[in-house]
Amino acid sequence: MAEELPPWDRLVCLLTKALELFYNGVTHMVMSMTGFGRSVKQTPTCTIQVEIKTVNHRFREYHIKMPQQLSHAEITLRNQLSKHFSRGRVELNVRLTGNISSRRELHIDWDLLDSYYHFIKEAKGRYQFSGEAMLSDILGLDEAVQVGETGDVDDDLITLLLSAADEAAGQVLKMRKTEGSSLSNELESYINLLEDLVRKTKDLAPLVQETYTERLRSKLKDMMQENIDEIRLMSEAAIFADKADISEELTRLTSHILQFREALLSSGQIGRKMDFIIQEMNREINTIGSKANDSNIAIMAVEMKVLIEKMREQVQNIE
Structure with missing residues (x-):
């Protein structure tokens, strides 16, 4: 273990370090944990607003509120925020307004369709019905074939979200440096x-x-x-x-x-x-x-x- 310098020698080292920081243009190194930042980004069809508030906390803790359509991007958002904040409680709130285009997908209950198809064949043999089960008959079963929203949004909107979060985080850091x-x-x-x-x-x-x-x-x-x-x-x-x-x-x-x-x-x-x-x-x-x-x-x-x-x-x- 290295021997600790005497107080006077340590004071000389400390003053030397302070002078180096002064001549290098570094005025202070202390960073507060309190800050606030807001960023608003717009597209032709929607507006996204990101607000970040940070307060003191013993460790790093995230509290993120965002629309359901953007929830799948939370992990990516957390990783990005981790580059800016190492300690403190980080509260992030996202608002999304306007015409948001979501992806649509087909949901098929194959088990229900199989049961429906076997029922038609069994009923035909039991009651001597003529004709074949048509594809339109099966697709017309609402409980088995549905078209719904995925909840996901276009990747461009996620990119816009991350950009707004970066901009808001930059404002927070500026305030934290000032404080x-x-x-x-x-x-x-x-x-x-x-x-x-x-x-x-x-x-x-x-x-x-x-x-x-x-x-x-x-x-x-x-x-x-x-x-x-x-x-x-x-x-x-x-x-x-x-x-x-x-x-x-x-x-x-x-x-x-x-x-x-x-x-x-x-x-x-x-x-x-x-x-x-x-x-x-x-x-x-x-x-x-x-x-x-x-x-x-x-x-x-x-x-x-x-x-x-x-x-x-x-x-x-x-x-």
Whole structure:
């Protein structure tokens, strides 16, 4: 397993990547899961309208409503949509109006015709009827020979449907990119605030032991009314310092912040990764709040948790 880079080296790599994206004209990589698009296509005889709405979802989920005549194209339509959307709930609604020409086909119940034919032959022998059973007699049996609609439509209309779906999906993606940019900027502001709180907490951490030592010294002086046992004092202070040490949690929290920034500059499905990082951040902040045993650090921890919840809410909308 490759050794993880120190935080400073990772920060340098992150800044380098950001500069590369900037010079290549890439402004943001975050994609929202919320969007809407509509496309209308017409032929001389009919009009087809496709509307696509996407919202956040843990996985990719399709909800497609379309006329019965187009239902056989649903699998093809799903495969085409999969090229555009990798995560989220995709709701697609198709409206078809006008004069839609459908194919007609002949439906024959051969078992019924066989029974009918054998009945005619048997009746002729039993009752000595003359004449032969004519083809027109058999074809005139409505229950056995029927002409109906197949429900299918011409392939040109299916092509028009797929074209409209592509156009609507393009509008959805445009909206998702725009909202993704806003989400990215908002998350960037939150992560900056969180980083500032972590920096302040790091500055406060060494003072916790000093404050505890002085408080303990004062209590011992009041109790003993004589010279304080400095060895015992230092021993108690050392035990407290070990229990209240939050340096590891702060280091891991700093690392998670860097990982979150890296995710903001990544492409693809980054929403789940961000959600996992936020969970780890929350875990470290909870530990910091419980271990520090300091009111000022406890306040910092509460402020950090508020930011984490705001970030979590926004990350739920990221693909």
